[in-house]
Amino acid sequence: MSTGWFVMVSAIVFCIGASGVLVRRNPLVILLCIELMLNAANLALVAFARAHGNHDGQIFAIIVMVVAACEVAIGLGIIVALYRRRLPIDVDELRELQG
Amino acid sequence: MDVETYGWLILLFPLAGSVFIGLLSQVAPWKLLGWLGTLAIAGSFASALGALFALQKLGEEERQVVAMAYDYAKTVGVDAEVSLLLDPLSIFMSVTITGVSTLIHLYSVAYMASDRGYARFFAYLNFFVFSMLLLILAGNFVLLIVGWAFVGAASYLLISFWYRRRTATSAGIKAFVINVVGDIGLVLGTYFIFKGTGTLDFLKTFERVDEVFEVNDPNLVAGCLLLLVGAFAKSAQIPFHTWLADAMEGPTPVSALIHAATMVTAGVYLIARMHPLFEQAPTAADVGAIGGCLTLLIAATIALVVTDLKRVIAYSTMSQIGYMVMAVSSAAYSAGIFHFMTHAFFKALLFMAAGSVIGAMAGAQDLDRMGGFRKAMPFTYGCMIIGGLALAGFPPFSGFFSKDEILAVIGAREDWHVVLMLLGYVGSFLTALYTFRMIFRAFHNEPVPEAVELSEGHLHHPDVPRNPVTGEEEDTDVGFPGPEHHIAEHEWPMKVAMGTLAIGAIAGGALQIPEVTHILHDFLEPTFAESRYYKELEPASGEIFLGLGAGALVSIAGIALAFLLYVKRRDRPARIRAKVAPLHRLFVNKWYFDEIIDTLIVRPFAFFGRFGRDTFERVVVNGLLVGGVSGLARAGSSAVRAIQTGFLRAYAALLLAGVAVIALYFLISAS
Numbered sequence: 001m002s003t004g005w006f007v008m009v010s011a012i013v014f015c016i017g018a019s020g021v022l023v024r025r026n027p028l029v030i031l032l033c034i035e036l037m038l039n040a041a042n043l044a045l046v047a048f049a050r051a052h053g054n055h056d057g058q059i060f061a062i063i064v065m066v067v068a069a070c071e072v073a074i075g076l077g078i079i080v081a082l083y084r085r086r087l088p089i090d091v092d093e094l095r096e097l098q099g
Numbered sequence: 100m101d102v103e104t105y106g107w108l109i110l111l112f113p114l115a116g117s118v119f120i121g122l123l124s125q126v127a128p129w130k131l132l133g134w135l136g137t138l139a140i141a142g143s144f145a146s147a148l149g150a151l152f153a154l155q156k157l158g159e160e161e162r163q164v165v166a167m168a169y170d171y172a173k174t175v176g177v178d179a180e181v182s183l184l185l186d187p188l189s190i191f192m193s194v195t196i197t198g199v200s201t202l203i204h205l206y207s208v209a210y211m212a213s214d215r216g217y218a219r220f221f222a223y224l225n226f227f228v229f230s231m232l233l234l235i236l237a238g239n240f241v242l243l244i245v246g247w248a249f250v251g252a253a254s255y256l257l258i259s260f261w262y263r264r265r266t267a268t269s270a271g272i273k274a275f276v277i278n279v280v281g282d283i284g285l286v287l288g289t290y291f292i293f294k295g296t297g298t299l300d301f302l303k304t305f306e307r308v309d310e311v312f313e314v315n316d317p318n319l320v321a322g323c324l325l326l327l328v329g330a331f332a333k334s335a336q337i338p339f340h341t342w343l344a345d346a347m348e349g350p351t352p353v354s355a356l357i358h359a360a361t362m363v364t365a366g367v368y369l370i371a372r373m374h375p376l377f378e379q380a381p382t383a384a385d386v387g388a389i390g391g392c393l394t395l396l397i398a399a400t401i402a403l404v405v406t407d408l409k410r411v412i413a414y415s416t417m418s419q420i421g422y423m424v425m426a427v428s429s430a431a432y433s434a435g436i437f438h439f440m441t442h443a444f445f446k447a448l449l450f451m452a453a454g455s456v457i458g459a460m461a462g463a464q465d466l467d468r469m470g471g472f473r474k475a476m477p478f479t480y481g482c483m484i485i486g487g488l489a490l491a492g493f494p495p496f497s498g499f500f501s502k503d504e505i506l507a508v509i510g511a512r513e514d515w516h517v518v519l520m521l522l523g524y525v526g527s528f529l530t531a532l533y534t535f536r537m538i539f540r541a542f543h544n545e546p547v548p549e550a551v552e553l554s555e556g557h558l559h560h561p562d563v564p565r566n567p568v569t570g571e572e573e574d575t576d577v578g579f580p581g582p583e584h585h586i587a588e589h590e591w592p593m594k595v596a597m598g599t600l601a602i603g604a605i606a607g608g609a610l611q612i613p614e615v616t617h618i619l620h621d622f623l624e625p626t627f628a629e630s631r632y633y634k635e636l637e638p639a640s641g642e643i644f645l646g647l648g649a650g651a652l653v654s655i656a657g658i659a660l661a662f663l664l665y666v667k668r669r670d671r672p673a674r675i676r677a678k679v680a681p682l683h684r685l686f687v688n689k690w691y692f693d694e695i696i697d698t699l700i701v702r703p704f705a706f707f708g709r710f711g712r713d714t715f716e717r718v719v720v721n722g723l724l725v726g727g728v729s730g731l732a733r734a735g736s737s738a739v740r741a742i743q744t745g746f747l748r749a750y751a752a753l754l755l756a757g758v759a760v761i762a763l764y765f766l767i768s769a770s
Contacts, residue, residue: 021751030747095745 006047014040103166105150112143117225124218136221144197162625184238209590213581227253251278270345281332291322323383334366351454360443387428395421399529430632431508441497444603445489471546491531497607531657539665
């Protein structure tokens with residue numbers, strides 16, 4: 001199979017993730033969508049690694065996973081904090097940081 | 100001890116005195132501080148005498164000692180050292196200054212006794228003496244400029260000493276501003292000379308000046324003229340003289356010390372010290388001589404009509420310094436310095452006597468209100484007469500010899516300087532006239548109520564203290580002359596000071612009696628050894644005696660006229676005034692110098708300042724520069740602030756769009 005297919009799938013998944021981030025208002029779903037984008041990137045990295053015949057891309061993918069794990073930990077922590085303080089679970093309502 | 104140690108000690112005493120009095124002013128009993136100040140200056144006087152004797156022990160060639168403490172800066176060709184030049188000129192000036200200062204401090208101990216600023220007064224006075232001695236002893240231009248500026252500052256502090264009086268503070272500011280003009284002249288003049296010679300040290304400058312500059316080299320003439328600006332401002336010569344009369348707002352001992360005996364002679368010293376430069380630039384020297392001559396005549400005419408006792412003496416001081424400036428600018432160096440010494444004696448004496456009279460008048464200074472103090476104040480009257488005779492050049496008082504020596508030596512120049520000599524005799528006549536006008540009006544004729552009160556044994560005190568100039572009621576807090584007044588008849592320190600000076604005023608002439616003694620001329624010779632004129636300029640003995648005779652005659656004529664006008668026929672002055680009304684108006688208005696300076700300099704500058712404040716500052720600086728920059732920042736930040744909506748998804752969209760644009764860019768540029 002040519003690398004093009006893998007990249008195509010990766011692009012589709014990335015677009016789904018990105019549109020989810022833009023469209024959905026629930027932070028939990030937004031986190032999920034970000035996870036989708038990261039995994040799309042991982043897929044592309046691994047595909048290119050296979051095409052080039054070396055392991056650089058695979059190592060990069062593992063690093064991205066680590067980062068993703070950290071990000072999820074923090075993101076979920078924020079969401080739990082929001083829930084505990086009985087704030088609305090809606091990113092459009094949480095806009096106190098406006099300039 | 101050697102000369103150098105003495106030289107530093109001369110400076111150390113008054114400096115230490117000033118610092119100690121300043122620090123102790125809150126803790127020590129105030130009577131003690133006055134005596135401490137006097138003692139410090141007496142110590143300085145003793146050191147000056149020590150230096151004098153130590154100097155005389157050296158050979159004649161070696162009598163120019165440079166005492167160096169350390170190099171202040173030695174870089175890019177500038178050799179600024181902390182060094183003193185101890186030679187006969189500077190030592191002689193130091194001896195005279197410290198001597199007279201000691202007596203004036205002694206006088207002040209009693210005179211200022213009821214002033215609440217007593218300690219402050221002595222701290223300032225000691226600081227002044229230190230500054231003046233620094234100026235005199237400085238061995239290079241830098242230290243000279245430092246001393247020069249210190250003296251101006253001390254003068255300002257002492258003129259505005261009674262700072263509750265509006266007149267005193269404005270007089271202080273006026274004096275300070277004009278003195279700063281002089282400071283700038285001195286600094287720029289130094290620059291011109293330094294540019295040519297490449298050294299700031301006096302002796303090295305004098306050595307090189309003949310090689311570097313031709314006679315009347317434009318650079319040197321410019322430098323010397325700028326030095327003259329400094330000298331004229333400090334010595335109150337026309338057109339920089341207007342501050343001196345106003346400086347009489349200060350306490351009387353200050354007038355005696357600073358504005359008669361010492362500070363105002365700094366210009367004379369400067370010209371004498373710089374004589375190798377002025378001899379190489381005769382044009383500048385001529386300007387100095389003519390300026391001095393003009394001042395001596397104009398000031399004498401003003402002194403004829405002024406009715407304020409202290410201002411009469413102030414204008415007389417200007418006139419006498421005119422003689423000295425004329426003398427040192429015409430190469431009559433020893434004569435000028437001789438007149439400086441005798442003038443210091445008799446003018447300080449006159450001021451002290453005037454202070455005593457003012458004390459008896461309870462602060463009033465107007466001659467129109469005085470009269471008949473002769474019986475009530477015999478001691479003051481005697482001192483006034485001695486000082487007056489010396490000032491008028493009555494033989495054989497000290498002023499007679501010094502003034503006639505100036506005129507004789509100037510006459511010996513035998514070119515157009517003879518005109519200056521003749522004008523000097525005119526000035527001499529006016530001097531005698533105005534001096535005795537003042538004395539007769541204050542001491543003769545019918546006693547005024549204050550004099551009657553005093554002869555009954557009681558000193559007059561007003562119910563409400565008033566400013567003698569404006570008549571305003573005074574603010575009696577600190578910074579106001581105390582409620583008590585002191586006269587020489589009741590205070591022994593004043594008596595001692597005045598008595599000693601009176602002896603000096605009588606006998607000071609003995610240093611230089613023509614054809615008999617020339618102690619001063621010989622003593623000063625090492626300083627002026629290289630001078631072109633010092634030894635050559637000897638008036639013939641016939642001319643000398645002719646001059647002495649003429650001087651005596653002119654002086655007696657002036658005194659006689661004053662006696663006629665102000666004692667015998669007292670209706671005459673009013674009639675003469677009416678007859679020459681325009682001239683009288685000119686004199687009373689001081690030749691309109693204040694008005695001319697006001698129109699030509701003060702108003703344009705004030706206008707320019709107002710323009711700067713109201714227009715330039717407000718429109719250009721505040722509006723354009725400050726407002727422009729802050730406005731730009733404000734506009735930019737408000738534009739950027741609009742993006743910060745707080746919507747998370749909007750940020751995400753922006754981020755995505757940005758990344759997409761970057762990705763597109765690389766994609767396009769790669770293909």
